[in-house]
Amino acid sequence: MSLLNKKVRIIILSVLTVILSVSFLGSAKASAATTVIPDISEWQGKLTASKVSNLKSQVSFIINRRQYGANYQDKYATNNTNLYTKYGIPFGEYDYATFTSAASAKHEANVFYQHSNKNAKFYVLDYEENDVTSGSTNSAVKAWYNQMRSLTGKKLIFYSYQSFATAHANTARKSFDAQWIANYSSKPTIQTDLWQYTNKKYVPALKESVDASTILNSSKPITWWIGGAQSADTSTPTYFTSAVTSVTTTKKIYLYDSTSFKKSHRVVTVQPGTKVSVSGLQKRSTGSYYFETADGRYLTANKNYVQ
Template sequence: MAGVGALNQTAHAATMGTSIPDLSEWQGALTATEVQNLKKTVPFVILRVQYGSDYKDKDFAANVALCEKYGLEYGVYSFSQYSSTSDAKIEAKDLYTRAPNADFYVNDYEDQTVSSGTTNSATAAWYSELRSKAPHKRILFYSYQSFANEYAATAMTKYDGYWLAAYQSAEPTVAHVLWQYTDSYYASALNQNVDASKKHGKNKSWFLSSRAISFNKTVTVKKAGYTIWRSLAWTKTNGTTKTGTTYTAKYYYNHFNRSTYYSLYQNGKWVGYVNKNAMTVE
């Protein structure tokens, strides 16, 4: 009977969803199978590294090792507990030291813990310290809107984007790049409910690839036939490279697919993105 059932069984491929889970020791240590299934079903994950500086998430090291082994892209966050500007710098430094390979970083500030100086100055210092360690990666600020407005309205504008926590059916209109919309998303890969978010106005590449890195060099096509992309999400094109054509590469991006792309300009007009392997630098 088992043999007959196997012959008649229909295989179903995992479907990539839009919800992005954020995970900590509260969800338990991930297994290799769970990580492989997450890679098939979610754009990326966001892992907690620490609760302040003194407490390290007990499952982070094992979880991140599995993510890197199986190619599951991840950002990281610190549940911040800093009490001053100097303390904020320490927490940011510890986050980077504990997760140097993360695609992006998040200051999760939702408890008012600052007792020396202002929260805005401490939150700005957190960003500046992390930026000095990771000059080309995205750094986000997470909180509830009312809390953010009261305690960090000025400082949060320094960050690359706002990860907004709002458990409601309608997406808020306040500017944000991630919306944490639920604490009860059923993650089939984990067989449990977890916190989850959705991207807003930014594609996957924006989170996982580098920021624009200034370059400003003349480059010439050495290999024809490379796609000229109008989006690093690969949704629009602008023809292909032609040998001998010269451009100005004003910026480059380290993409999460492990390739580097030049942002090309010609006669002052932007042309698109091209894999640097197609070009030679003059």
């Protein structure tokens, strides 16, 4: 091969390398843009149809503030969530907690659910300030959870920053379906399914920087948060494998008079938040487990339905 041909070949290969690199980086940026998970409140203003239409290609889903305690509804929550629904953006809603007791937490949960957009994929307790003056903070958080669980079978998420979560809700937070933890300096060291890693993520459609999060728990991918066939609720059940004396339902379930769990064998409907005493745990040949009650009835041991 002549020296000239070698030079031409080198130039061609260099140009192709640049083209492929630009193409790859462009694709990577486009992919990364869709993984943004922002949380939005009235501080971002009243969103327009144009903003939300553009936002659709830039986010995986949105977590929108519905209220600041029971006495203050976010100015633009209804407008914004209606637009998310119109343009097909999945979203959850959060309640920034200001409750002062277990009774107050129950009331706050009622108000939150009443005002929420029922197209929300999940509901969040944003617990990051301690206003509890009666009883313990853990009992207040659990009261909020129990009340919401009695109202909906959708996923309930606990949010806080790491140090506050461990100091004020270290037991109650574990009842929730997932934990969303804020820690801007490094990855959280407690159980974290969704990590709020920054408050300065620029979102082009909004033309401003916002709080943003990313998935940490691979067993709860984006599909788990927004529903779909690959949701952990349907594809990856986990079971109690050791005996306990009671469980509390997190969704509506049934007691059966047969271990086959066919619809025709349902004898009792059990609402979310109900404590059920159990006397035994059995394993099927398929690998699933179920509980037996003292009076000879049966219920699921799937941790997506009982805790």
